[in-house]
Amino acid sequence: MNSRQMVLATFIHNSGAHPGGWRYGADADQHDVDHYVRLAKTAERGKLHCYFSGDQQGLPMIKGRDAYAATDYAGKLEPTTLLAALAMVTSDIGLIGTVSTTYNEPYAVARRMASLDHITKGRAGWNVVTSAGNSEARNFGHDRLMDHDLRYERAEEFVDVVKALWDSWEDDAVLRDKASARYFDPARLRQLNHKGRFFNVAGPLNVGRPPQGHPVIVQAGGSGPGRALSARTADLVFTAQSSKDKAVAFYDDMKARAAAFGRNPAHMAVLPSVQLLVRSTEAEARAAQEELLHLIPDALAWATLQMQIGFDLSDYGPDDKMPDIPLTNGGQWVQQELVRMARAEDLTLGQLAKRATVSRASFSMAGTPEQVADMMEDWFRAGAADGFSLSPNYLPGGLEDFVDQVVPILQKRGLFRTEYQGDTLRDNLGIPRPAHAQMGHEPDLWA
Amino acid sequence: MNSRQMVLATFIHNSGAHPGGWRYGADADQHDVDHYVRLAKTAERGKLHCYFSGDQQGLPMIKGRDAYAATDYAGKLEPTTLLAALAMVTSDIGLIGTVSTTYNEPYAVARRMASLDHITKGRAGWNVVTSAGNSEARNFGHDRLMDHDLRYERAEEFVDVVKALWDSWEDDAVLRDKASARYFDPARLRQLNHKGRFFNVAGPLNVGRPPQGHPVIVQAGGSGPGRALSARTADLVFTAQSSKDKAVAFYDDMKARAAAFGRNPAHMAVLPSVQLLVRSTEAEARAAQEELLHLIPDALAWATLQMQIGFDLSDYGPDDKMPDIPLTNGGQWVQQELVRMARAEDLTLGQLAKRATVSRASFSMAGTPEQVADMMEDWFRAGAADGFSLSPNYLPGGLEDFVDQVVPILQKRGLFRTEYQGDTLRDNLGIPRPAHAQMGHEPDLWA
Known part of the structure; x- marks a missing residue:
């Protein structure tokens, strides 16, 4: 079938996206690779x-020792090593990992992601983030977080340098010609000699051009600078949108921004995240939702709200309304979504805390498989989404329920494919492989 | 059997340690993970x-475009991602990767190695190096290489911070107690708040304590500062020694240095590297050795010598003798070994170039399986080695020959085990798991 179909991703958050998830689901050990193997295979x-x-490059900051102890945030596996392991037990699915531009060097990230793209045989993706926590800053020699806009300026240059490093080898640079004693063709390697505001990088990379040319670039920033970075560089845009209308507005804005950068908007997929709970009946779905909510200690909800709005609520109580707060230097999009939600729905801080803890400003729904599929089809046809990033509430059950109960309905409706259609993640997404950018100088290493 | 047995490692160098190896062996693709899967399984x-x-964090510098084109050095997979992949297709062998202390941050390395130790279920090792090339420096914003001794001072602090981060979680910090809503015990996490000459790192790590407590620490520095770092911190010491006598002297020096740091010398294994070529008869072995040598272009040998001694030989020819040269800022041990070898054996620069290209100052031998086993037994019993690091000349054949033809002889002589004896790399090496160092403060994240 040739009509447009959904792109579906799953965002695996520790033991589940719902803060009550680890107490609800199976006894998942976040330090055991087998937990993730099961999820990737599913x-x-x-x-x-x-x-x-x-x-993240540190522990997320949540005030209150008991609140913290109730979360599954403190420890888990690092993404690039984890995804390389998952490459060996899967054969088709794309493997996307977050690597920050804030406390890393572009040469190091370029080679790890290039290596991952070779190991996965063209299934790697890089989620480009900036690190937004003071606790992360203090693990890397800084007293406090870098300024929000400065972080994004650094991220822009970082992504450009990484892409140039991936292009520092032409596709056919490796010859392995035993007769002529030429392992590779030196004329097909290039130096960047990049000298920028944040980075000076000579190159070439010491890993050959990735199978996909460039691993798939993912971005999720919702602020102005975040949207600009996405529109210019991202192949996949993940976003948290609390309603279909807001999602449509975001979708239109992003497609227009991509077009303004001279890109084909169809080559950038916008995927709102959805937290889904699937049960055979509405009543069962509501009951499960209530049980999950019940499993979140009040102290954790309160501490999470403070973290997400970047504001100390010690002078307020759960029955108060949202005060006026200054723009955070951390994740501004989430902060503003929560403020907007509190005002629009006239929520108390206590009500908002539970909402913030559950959904992080993204869309959350509990229902039957048909109801969930209806919602997804509605958003998809309304121009709110090219597909979705599923954040299962609890793991592994939440993902298994979706795969076993919702995917078949989407397939039957012709909204989702029944087989992988290409060899690489780019193939499967229908996003073209970037041509090699001719650039730079022959390395002076052999001058 | 309870008597002392050899420790055996294999150092996988691209398509083989011999520069002619890639033209001699199978058509190995260094960007294909299957190449390494086959080797790890063997x-x-x-x-x-x-x-x-x-x-390395850049291309090694070799002058001369044709020389460079004849090497397999330019591109390969990055170790931490590669080893995570190999973890999933092996079950017992230790997986050791080089990660530099020079252009990385300790928090990032601590978490990647901790993650690898979880993924391998306790089989990870970290080879601690300093980055010794100007081409690497220029990929990370520096005009030239950091001073040799300064690099080692940074490495000392780096290793200490990484170990402290691994100890920032107690072994039993994770509770996953659903009933009490305690995922972990906050009292069992600690902040370092390290403020040193090179690094300020708060902690705690966001990965739980590695299964081995600390992944195995490997070091290979031969200079004074390199030996000091090894003696204080390394579980395994890899070294290039050109003769048994020199190996005995190095072995004794390292064991004495370890004892001077208050360590049990038996808990630090010293492994000289050996480049072995195994054939059924001596004549075949010599013929294969000649053929490999023939496959190295002269230009490559000459360029390699210049790189290894860190000195421009434009004013000299292959018939000249080694001039007096200043101490390099790069790998001093290799430089001095080559100078010593040239003087002791009265070699011309042309002869030295071939030797330097083949063996990098380590011991090289071609012979029958019995002869190779005899040499290894001799060194082992003479107190020159606790075991060996095998650098196969060509891959995968060179490793397969050793495993199939030499290992059974060593086993028959009782010099090498016939089965893995423990679950982790430390168990298999007979090196104890480090106790958790009680330290620091409870994190202020939840104050």
Whole structure:
């Protein structure tokens, strides 16, 4: 079938996206690779386009010792090593990992992602983020977080340098010609000699051009600078949108921004994240939703709200309304979505805290498989989404329920494929392989 | 059997340690993970203790475009991602990767190695190096290489911070107690708040304590500062020694240095590297050795010598003798070994160039399986080695020959085990798991 179909990803968040998820689901050990192997195989069984592993470079800050102890945030596996392992137990699904531009060097990230693209044989993706926590800053020699806009300026240059490093080898640079004693063709390697505001990088990379040319670029920034970075560089845009109308507005804005950069908007897929809970009946779905909510300690909800709005609520109580707060230097999009939600729905801080803890400003729904499929079809046809990033509430059950109960309905409706259609993640997404950018100088290493 | 047995590792260098190796062996693709999968499985079939993947953060500098084109040095996979992939297709062998202390941050390395130790279920090792090339420096914003001794001072602090980060979680910090809503015990996490000459790192790590407590620490520095770092911190010491006598002297020096740091010298294994070529008869072995040598273009040999001694030989020819040269800022041990070899054996620069290209100052031998086993037994019993790091000349054949023809002889003589004896690399090496160092403060994240 040739009509447009959904792109589906799954965002694997520790033991589940719902803060009550780890107490609800199976006894998942976040330090055991087998937990993730099971999830990746399940996602591949469902023919999902990609498995997405998030990351931070430190512990997220949540005030209150008991609140913290109730979360599954403190420890888990690092994405690039985890995804390389998952490459060996899967064969088709894309493997996307978060690597920050804030405390890393572009040469190091370019080679790890290039290596991952070779190991996955063309299934790697890089989620480009900036690190937004003071606790992360303090693990890397800084007293506090870098300024928000400065972080994004650094990210822009970082992505450009990484892409140039991936292009520092032409596709056919490796010869392995034993007779002529030429392992590679030196004329097909290039130096960048990049000298920028943040980075000076000579190159060439010491890994050959990735199978996909460039691993798939993923971005999720919702602020102005974040949207600009996405529109210019991202192949996949992940976003948290609390309603279909807001998602349509975001979708239109992003497609227009991509076009303004001279890009084909169809080559950038916009995927709102959805937290889904699937049960055979509405009543069962509502009951499961209530049980999950019940499993979140109040202290954790309150601490999470403070973290997400970047504001100390010690002077307020759960029955108060949202005060006026200054723009955070952290994740501005999430902050503003929560403020907007509190005002629009006239929520108390206590109500908002539970909402913030559950959904992080993304769309959350509990229902039957048909209801969930209806919602997805509605958003998809309304121009709110090219597909979705599923954040299962609890793992592994939440993902298994989706794959076994919702995917078949989407397939029957012709909204989702029944088989992987290409060899690489780009093939499967229908996003073209970037041509090699001719650039730079022959390396002076052999001058 | 309870008597002392050899530790055996294999150092996998691109398509083979011999520069003619890629033209001699199978058509190995260094960007294809299957090349390394085959090697790791072969090494595990031979019950070797570890598979060792080297690394540089840039292209090695070799002058001369044709010389460069004749090498297999330019591109390959990055070790931490590669080893995570190999973890999934092996079950017992240790997986050691090089990660530099020079252009990385300790928090990032601590978490990647901790993650690898979880993924391998306790089989990870970290080869601690300093980056010794100007081409690497220029990929990370520096005009030239950091001073040799300064690099080692940074490495000392780097290793200490990484170990402290691994200890920032107690072993039993993860509770996953659903009933009490405690995923982990906050009292069992610690902040370092390290403020040193090179690094300020708060911690705690966002990965739980590695299964081995600390992944195995590997070091190969031969200079004074390099030996000091090894003696204080390394579980395994890899070294290039050109003769048994020199190996005995190095071995004694390292064991004495370890004891001077208050360590049990038996808990630090010293492994000289050996480049072995195994054939059924001596004549075949010599013929294969000649053929390999023939496959190295003269231009490559000359360029390699210049790189290894860190000196421009434009004013000299292959018939000249080694001039007096200043101490390099790069790898001083290799430089001095080559100068010593040239003087001791009265070699011309042309002869030295071939030797330098083949063996990098380590011991090289071609012979029958019995002869090779005799040499290894001789060194082992003479106190020159706790075992060996095998650098196969060509891959995969060179490793397969060793595993199939030499290992059975060593086993028959009782010099090498016939089965893996423990679950982790430390178990298999007979090196104790480090106790958790109680330290620091409870994190202020939840204050």
